[in-house]
Amino acid sequence: MNRHNSIAFIINSLEGGGAERVMCNLLSIMESFFTQHQIDVYLILLDAVPEAHQCPAYVNKITLKTDGNLLQGYRQLKPLLRQLSPSLSLSFLTRSNMLNVVLSHQLGYQAVISERVNTSSHFPGGLKDTISKAMVKATYPKAHRVMAVSEGVKADLIQNFNVKEDRVQTVYNPYDIEAIHKRADESVTDLPQNAYIIGTGRLVKNKNFSLLIDAYAKSDVPEDLVILGQGDQEGALKEQVARLGLNERVHFLGFKSNPYPYIKQARYFVSTSNAEGFPNAIVEAMCLGKAVVATNCESGPAEILSGEYPLHITQFTPSKYGCLCPVNDATAVANAMDFLNAPTELARYSAKSTERAQAFSNEIFRQKMMACLELTPGAEDTAYVPAG
Known part of the structure; x- marks a missing residue:
């Protein structure tokens, strides 16, 4: 009883x-x-x-x-x-x-x-x-x-x-993996025409989208960058994109109550937060079979992408289930992005994401x-x- x-x-x-x-x-x-x-x-x-x-x-x-x-x-x-x-x-x-x-x-x-x-x-x-x-x-x-x-x-x-x-x-x-896949199949009208990578979340300092933009500018990524979310840093981030001459390649699509169709069509997912409790967006991307690049912030990314805690790294590290980078290190994030430019690595980590998602x-x-x-x-x- x-x-x-x-x-x-x-x-x-x-x-x-x-x-x-x-x-x-x-x-x-x-x-x-x-x-x-x-x-x-x-x-x-x-x-x-x-x-x-x-x-x-x-x-x-x-x-x-x-x-x-x-x-x-x-x-x-x-x-x-x-x-x-x-x-x-x-x-x-x-x-x-x-x-x-x-x-x-x-x-x-x-x-x-x-x-x-x-x-x-x-x-x-x-x-x-x-x-x-x-x-x-x-x-x-x-x-x-x-x-x-x-x-x-x-x-x-x-x-x-x-x-x-x-x-x-x-x-x-x-995470209801089946439901996430079902919602990812809904049609949307504002997907970019070019191939892209994606980051999602509130546009606030702690999420550090400015690091994502800096790393993207440093990288050799051929795809565009899509950012979903809204917040008080939006104006500053758009100024940063303009300053780096990336207006044609970086797309701010605002807040989406259903982000999954955008994540599903992306090549891979990037999270550059300074701090998290447990980053839902990372696991949701993995539920959709997306390879992940993430900063090794407190707390969650290391546990999700390596299966270990604590985990200390000083440079870009290809881990068991995803790509981990030190916090606030644009060069390391750029290196991780370039690593996933290789189709074999992208396919390998996409499969690892699908496997890891079952644990949640x-x-x-x-x-x-x-x-x-x-x-x-x-x-x-x-x-x-x-x-x-």
């Missing part, structure tokens, strides 16, 4: 983003278990903002109006959780995690928190960041269990935030989630049955 009659899931919002998408995927993947065992499932959103993701219909969704304020979150969440009386609550993202832990000790339920980013990199400096890190250090160790999205995130929590190793479990994000399937995620939430499968739960 399972000990849980009701479970609450808490996240800041369902705005566009990787954590929000994974939360909805989690609820879909676990639907058959929760419904079979008649567990009441609540999804609590702290902020009333436009939603880019949809949770499954079986979930009881409750939206608060905390406007991003931690104190308001505490005032509104406490009476709600007291009323719902869950035996367990799982939260995503820092603000939700801190509230979940504090309230679990006051209300007597188990708090499981999921850390989606490399916490040290996420709060690099300044007074506000210093306060946030101190609050994380005060709350996270008191969680019943911590789910880390990568081994790098796990190591950071243990080394820098006093979380005990036996309380942390790594659970990689889930929905079923493996479901098994890890069952263990983390201490759910006991019955005979009917031994196989994963997709929702719908």
Whole structure:
């Protein structure tokens, strides 16, 4: 028998983003278990903002109006959780995690928190960041269990935030490979006419698209470069492209709710981030059989592309499943791009991507989630049955 009659899931919002998408995927993947065992499932959103993701219909969704304020979150969440009386609550993202832990000790339920980013990199400096890190250090160790999205995130929590190793479990994000392929087959009207390589993500400093552009300019890549995404660095990046005389070859196609047709048609995928929690875009590209070039940032790329953590490199390194480069090294990224100019290497790493993607399937995620939430499968739960 399972000990849980009701479970609450808490996240800041369902705005566009990787954590929000994974939360909805989690609820879909676990639907058959929760419904079979008649567990009441609540999804609590702290902020009333436009939603880019949809949770499954079986979930009881409750939206608060905390406007991003931690104190308001505490005032509104406490009476709600007291009323719902869950035996367990799982939260995503820092603000939700801190509230979940504090309230679990006051209300007597188990708090499981999921850390989606490399916490040290996420709060690099300044007074506000210093306060946030101190609050994380005060709350996270008191969680019943911590789910880390990568081994790098796990190591950071243990080394820098006093979380005990036996309380942390790594659970990689889930990927529905069949669904990604299906969406990649949708038709789009703005594909470049020339062959191209691609990078995707928010156009912000941490994603370091300026490095991608510099490396592209240094390389002998014959294809064009496509960049998908939007953000406050867009103007500066376009100026950089113009300065390098690449206006005819670099295409900014904006944010795409379905990036997969663009990735599918690309020759290969490049990620030049300074920091990640677990880079969804890399695995999604691998699900589509795309070879990958990535910087060896904290956290995730090394685990995905080499199967190892930690991994220290000083130059472009062809790894087991993809091409790794030191962070902020344009020459190394250019070398990796030139390496994939060879059709034999491109074909070899495309095949390795397809192989590696299997390690991030929905079923493996479901098994890890069952263990983390201490759910006991019955005979009917031994196989994963997709929702719908």
